[in-house]
Amino acid sequence: MATNDRGHLLTEQPNPASAALDQLETRAIVELFCEEERCSQLAVAAAAPALSAATDAIVARLRSGGRLFYLGAGTSGRLGVLDAAECPPTFCSPPELVQGVLAGGAPALLRSSEGLEDRAEAGQADLEARGFCSADALVGIAAGGTTPYVHGALRHAGGLGALTIGMACVPTSQAPMPCDIDIRLLTGPELVTGSTRLKAGTATKMALNILSTGVMVKLGKVHGNRMVDVAVTNSKLEDRALRILRDLAGVERPRGMQLLEAAGGSVKRALLMAATDLDAAAAAAALDAAGGHLRRALAALGAQLSH
Structure with a gap:
């Protein structure tokens, strides 16, 4: 195995602060x-x-x-x-x-x-x-x-x-x-x-x-500072999704569960449905037209979230 002296590299040099x-x-x-x-x-x-x-x-x-x-x-x-x-x-x-x-x-x-x-x-x-x-x-x-x-x-x-x-x-x-x-x-x-x-x-x-x-x-995976494309795959993430719906759309947990189920677990789609009268398919189409950006989809529909 050929070897080269790498001692000149910054990552290979000794640190005086830790000499002892x-x-x-x-x-x-x-x-x-x-x-x-x-x-x-x-x-x-x-x-x-x-x-x-x-x-x-x-x-x-x-x-x-x-x-x-x-x-x-x-x-x-x-x-x-x-x-x-x-x-x-x-x-x-x-x-x-x-x-x-x-x-x-x-x-x-x-x-x-x-x-x-x-x-x-x-x-x-x-x-x-x-x-x-x-x-x-x-x-x-x-x-x-x-x-x-x-x-x-x-x-x-x-x-x-x-x-x-x-x-x-x-x-x-x-x-x-x-x-x-x-x-x-x-x-x-x-x-x-x-x-x-x-x-x-x-x-x-x-x-x-x-x-x-x-x-x-x-790429539109975040709205504000919320991970609106989170995958609802366990109870912790389901709770997070329901809190996002509550905080951004003013939707309480029972209604949030209904929206999530109708939206196939998509938080972003559920948020758009909460802000409009769209069903899941129409919400999905609106998001696709907006390149996956919830804010753009809302603007195109003249809608807004309550928070």
Whole structure:
């Protein structure tokens, strides 16, 4: 196995603040971690322009029928899988719309298989296996910015004409990535040297939250700050749906249950029905005509919610 010195990378450098980490009392360790984690938030805030550009570019792809893929190895890949898996229950999006691709597949979620990240051709192969095409968007996640698995996937996606986004926690000068939009989350050296599941992982999770949520908001999955496309699949989510109907449309629970049942569990459709005299089919058609945006559908019908 060929090796390269990666000691120059920001994520691999020792952190002076934790030079005596193994000698600290427990409370001091906890306080040091709490202080260092502030770097994650600052790093994400500094990347706001790139995150904004990436969000708009992804939305454009998805509106044209494309899909969003997160791809990475180790912690980076697992975080992508996590964010993708949360989209269907939160936004009622089809499971294929946002996909997480992890080096090593499902077994690597539970058992480390970081050795697979050295295979650039595997990144391309995993995308090809999912039918990745020019209409799609790829976010290649690599904390240190050098992962061959991610670089191989980004090069393949770029060659197809797909949207390519790189996400790393080192400066571009240390590890360039072949991408259209470059997101850099500069969290600094980790308290445990090289352990990028720490600050780098936190910042990556934050950035992915922002990307997926921003995209779904732009696609009409949120009204105000309510997840009006939530999938009513258990008692907790049913309660949330009924509270949304109460808070936005002034509908009490018994009537809310009737509307939800008539709307086939669609909160957005039930809200439109509550604000108009439309039945479920007509409400669905109105939403389709408005591109799935409840506010646009209400405006087109000259209706409004009571709250």
